[in-house]
Amino acid sequence: MTSRQKRFAFIGLGLVVLGVATVLVLNAFQKNLVFFFTPTMVANGEAPKGQSFRIGGMVEDGSLKRENDGLTVHFVVTDTAKSVPVTYKGILPDLFKEGKGAVAQGQLAADGTFVASEVLAKHDENYMPPEAAEAMAKAKKAKASGAQSSNTLVIQTQ
Amino acid sequence: MIPEIGHFALILALCVALVQGILPIYGAAVGNSALMAVAKPAARTQFLLVLTAFGCLAYAFADKDFSVLYVAATSNSQLPLHYRLAAIWGAHEGSLLLWTFILTIWMFAVTLFSTHLPDTMRSRILGVMGLVSVGFLLFMLSVSNPFERLIPAAPEGRDLNPLLQDPGMVIHPPMLYMGYVGFSVAFAFALAALLGGNLDAAWARWSRPWTTVAWCFLTVGIAMGSGWAYYELGWGGWWFWDPVENASFMPWLAGTALVHSLAVTDKRGGFKVWTVLLAIMAFSLSLLGTFLVRSGVLTSVHAFATDPKRGMFILAFLAVVIGGSLLLYAWRAPRVGLGGSFSVLSREGLLLANNVLLVAAMGSVLLGTLYPLFLDALDLGKISVGPPYFDSVFVPLMTPALFLIGVGPLAQWKQAALPDLAKRLRWAFGVSIATAVALPFALGTWTPLLSLGLLLAVWIFSTAVVGVRERVGHVAGDGYVARLAGVPRSYWGMLLAHCGIAVFIVGVTMVKGFETEQDVRMNVGETATIGGYTFRFDGVQDVMGPNYTAARGTFHIIKDGRETAVMYPEKRRYTAQNQVMTEAAIDTGFLRDLYVSLGEPLDDGAWSVRLYHKPFIDWIWGGCLLMALGGVVAVSDRRYRPAWRREPQTVPAGARLASRQIA
Numbered sequence A: 001m002t003s004r005q006k007r008f009a010f011i012g013l014g015l016v017v018l019g020v021a022t023v024l025v026l027n028a029f030q031k032n033l034v035f036f037f038t039p040t041m042v043a044n045g046e047a048p049k050g051q052s053f054r055i056g057g058m059v060e061d062g063s064l065k066r067e068n069d070g071l072t073v074h075f076v077v078t079d080t081a082k083s084v085p086v087t088y089k090g091i092l093p094d095l096f097k098e099g100k101g102a103v104a105q106g107q108l109a110a111d112g113t114f115v116a117s118e119v120l121a122k123h124d125e126n127y128m129p130p131e132a133a134e135a136m137a138k139a140k141k142a143k144a145s146g147a148q149s150s151n152t153l154v155i156q157t158q
Numbered sequence B: 001m002i003p004e005i006g007h008f009a010l011i012l013a014l015c016v017a018l019v020q021g022i023l024p025i026y027g028a029a030v031g032n033s034a035l036m037a038v039a040k041p042a043a044r045t046q047f048l049l050v051l052t053a054f055g056c057l058a059y060a061f062a063d064k065d066f067s068v069l070y071v072a073a074t075s076n077s078q079l080p081l082h083y084r085l086a087a088i089w090g091a092h093e094g095s096l097l098l099w100t101f102i103l104t105i106w107m108f109a110v111t112l113f114s115t116h117l118p119d120t121m122r123s124r125i126l127g128v129m130g131l132v133s134v135g136f137l138l139f140m141l142s143v144s145n146p147f148e149r150l151i152p153a154a155p156e157g158r159d160l161n162p163l164l165q166d167p168g169m170v171i172h173p174p175m176l177y178m179g180y181v182g183f184s185v186a187f188a189f190a191l192a193a194l195l196g197g198n199l200d201a202a203w204a205r206w207s208r209p210w211t212t213v214a215w216c217f218l219t220v221g222i223a224m225g226s227g228w229a230y231y232e233l234g235w236g237g238w239w240f241w242d243p244v245e246n247a248s249f250m251p252w253l254a255g256t257a258l259v260h261s262l263a264v265t266d267k268r269g270g271f272k273v274w275t276v277l278l279a280i281m282a283f284s285l286s287l288l289g290t291f292l293v294r295s296g297v298l299t300s301v302h303a304f305a306t307d308p309k310r311g312m313f314i315l316a317f318l319a320v321v322i323g324g325s326l327l328l329y330a331w332r333a334p335r336v337g338l339g340g341s342f343s344v345l346s347r348e349g350l351l352l353a354n355n356v357l358l359v360a361a362m363g364s365v366l367l368g369t370l371y372p373l374f375l376d377a378l379d380l381g382k383i384s385v386g387p388p389y390f391d392s393v394f395v396p397l398m399t400p401a402l403f404l405i406g407v408g409p410l411a412q413w414k415q416a417a418l419p420d421l422a423k424r425l426r427w428a429f430g431v432s433i434a435t436a437v438a439l440p441f442a443l444g445t446w447t448p449l450l451s452l453g454l455l456l457a458v459w460i461f462s463t464a465v466v467g468v469r470e471r472v473g474h475v476a477g478d479g480y481v482a483r484l485a486g487v488p489r490s491y492w493g494m495l496l497a498h499c500g501i502a503v504f505i506v507g508v509t510m511v512k513g514f515e516t517e518q519d520v521r522m523n524v525g526e527t528a529t530i531g532g533y534t535f536r537f538d539g540v541q542d543v544m545g546p547n548y549t550a551a552r553g554t555f556h557i558i559k560d561g562r563e564t565a566v567m568y569p570e571k572r573r574y575t576a577q578n579q580v581m582t583e584a585a586i587d588t589g590f591l592r593d594l595y596v597s598l599g600e601p602l603d604d605g606a607w608s609v610r611l612y613h614k615p616f617i618d619w620i621w622g623g624c625l626l627m628a629l630g631g632v633v634a635v636s637d638r639r640y641r642p643a644w645r646r647e648p649q650t651v652p653a654g655a656r657l658a659s660r661q662i663a
Helices: A003-030 A039-043 A128-158 B002-030 B040-060 B071-074 B081-089 B093-112 B121-140 B167-196 B201-230 B245-270 B272-294 B299-305 B309-335 B347-377 B387-410 B417-443 B448-476 B479-486 B489-514 B617-635 B654-663
Strands: A033-037 A053-058 A072-080 A083-089 A101-110 A112-121 B382-387 B516-522 B527-530 B533-544 B549-558 B562-567 B570-574 B577-583 B585-588 B591-599 B607-615
Touching: A003 A033, A003 B347, A003 B387, A003 B527, A039 A053, A039 A083, A039 A128, A039 B071, A053 A083, A083 A101, A083 B577, A128 B002, A128 B040, A128 B382, B002 B121, B002 B167, B040 B071, B040 B121, B071 B093, B071 B299, B071 B533, B081 B093, B081 B167, B093 B121, B093 B167, B093 B272, B121 B167, B121 B309, B167 B245, B167 B272, B167 B309, B201 B245, B201 B272, B201 B617, B245 B272, B245 B347, B272 B347, B309 B570, B347 B382, B347 B387, B347 B448, B382 B479, B387 B417, B387 B489, B387 B516, B417 B448, B417 B570, B448 B479, B448 B489, B489 B607, B489 B617, B527 B562, B533 B591, B533 B607, B549 B591, B562 B585, B562 B591
Parallel strands: A033 A053, A083 A112
Antiparallel strands: A033 B382, A053 A072, A053 A101, A072 A083, A101 A112, B516 B607, B527 B533, B533 B549, B549 B562, B549 B570, B570 B577, B585 B591, B591 B607
16 A cells, blocks of 8 residues: 555545444434523423433422332422423432422323432532523523413503 | 732732743743743742742631632631631632642742753743633632632621532542643643654653653542542532533643654654644643633633633633644744654554543543533533443443553554454453453343443453563563563553553442442331342441531441441531531452431431442552653653663663664
8 A cells, every 4th residue: 555545545445444433423412412491391292201301490388298118209399480290219309308309310201290210419408400490590580481471461451 | 018029929829920921931032041041040040939929818818818809708717727728719809819829839949840851942931821820820810819818808708618628629630630730740841842843752752751740640539639529528429420520631632642642753753743733732721710710601601701810811811821822832943853664554653542531531521521612602501411421431442442551552663463463462362352242141130231340351451461461572671570570660550540441440340240238218227138248237326526417327238247347427417507527437358338318307316317338449640640640651761761762772662662662
């Protein structure tokens, strides 16, 4: 092989490796993105069925129920506008509390319950997980703009 | 008063850093040796000044001076002294000071161990490091000053996050930063070579030990972080592909590629341009990692943006360092030259493949870490990229790289022959295949990943044996032991590091394949059995800690009718912030860990409890330590000792072997 051919062989080989790597990465990336939905979005049916996603919001006060096995828990996650019942089997993280923010990952069951495979609470006492905070802020905004649009509607009919 | 002294020392350090960053580089450009001579004293002065500042902050913490905002925010009067001192790097401002302090330590080390370097080279290296230091000092003094006063003083501090109140957290960040910042030396060497337009094998030999030492620190730092997550977070996991972890893993991948590419530049004068690019990459990723973790951008992109001054400074700093060095690279790299030619199947070719795979892996981690941040910053929705993505990318990318570990060290430089390699490696290959097939059956379960992991681990071990045997055959000397001693330390270091990877793979494979975990409700006196171990729960007692109260459970572990251990997991409540923390109990063994963590109290003294049996998990960290140890052994090789160069008649064994292989 001349050095010119050799160089081409190298570049070709490098491109093949990079190409394979890119395909692998993008494929895995597509399959494993976990999207985040607010309880309002879930209530509107925007969340995918049969696919894992995350929900976040506040754990509703007084909603935490524990089954007799001591491990299966039920609670309700709300963004103040809508709420979603959640079931989880396992030990909850230290910072999980009623009235505090939480994020859960799992799937929506047929009856509309969110079956969580994981409950995340990577935050300190006074701090909301960012997803949960955003869900609440969105719901608040939607309420405000919803109120506004109904106002304009009223004005128009008059 | 003391905090003001610290603040003032930082201002002086900034002035010195400016002088150090400008005069020596200019002096090297115009050939003025008086200006170049400024570098050494300036670097040492800067070290003393930053040391003073660091000492002042440490004093403020030790003295419980809650009139300093940073002290009040990260410590508490109840916090024991060692944690108060560790709180120096418990948050953003102090971490920056630690970073700068370590940078000046490396600078000081460069002034000590660079007497054999040409003056122009040394002054450029110290100049570049001075410029990096300017960036950090400016950042601290303008928007994140650790000495900022809180007037009136807080009566009590807010306390350090309980998660960080742990011996692991005392050592982990300094180790990690020693690694991050250590790459600044490699970076400075690379920029110095670009500025001088001169990059030869001697350059590579000088920068190699620095890079290896930084890499060792980073390896140990990451391993300690992983260990900390394992016992402190109470989930029993050792790696979560969390952005914080990825931030430290990316420079490691780039640094590993750099260590290998430097070997080619050193031994064969090849890969020059690529080596320089990797050095820039490794340091840029270290900077990115520091800022990702400590700027708050991960907890919330929007919170990061709400403090625009800090965010803008960070982005501008990254742009200047990365953009500037890449610009210099584009301009000057053609002058550096490419190096010798080699065939696809040669040690160079295989090392190149290793580099491409490592960089591809690094790119995939970068994508998975930054993409959610970009989407969020642009308000395009919130997503997260979980462990399945990283797992499914890493296994196929790393498998060929791990396979090459076995082949690369045995291949000749420049041109290797496939039939010859196959002949030398057939025994190792046979043994690996046989183990990978037989062992899972002997252990009772078979999965593709289990076999693959064992195959790769045994492959690395057995090819290491083949390598040593061949080496000993080449080395002159009487008797086996004498010849073993004749094998250079850099070779032993490499083998040790590679075997470390094999040990690591064994750990990961066995944990993934055989771990058992169980969440159970346990009444007092009740037992649960996992992995052949019976756990008997004997209730909880209340205990008092220095700044927390805790419920401490007692578990008796019984195996084959004999009690083997007693374990005391705790559920702590830290009083300052009223925060609950799970403190897992771990019974460590060579072949397995037992792990108990308390969940929540239920009725009648019963608790929900999480039990794990984790075979071989400690091999994961053992492997990392072996890797780092390998680096240390390699650096101690005599070829890196300046004194050796003054005796040209002594040809090291490695060079002799290389020349024989070329012939």
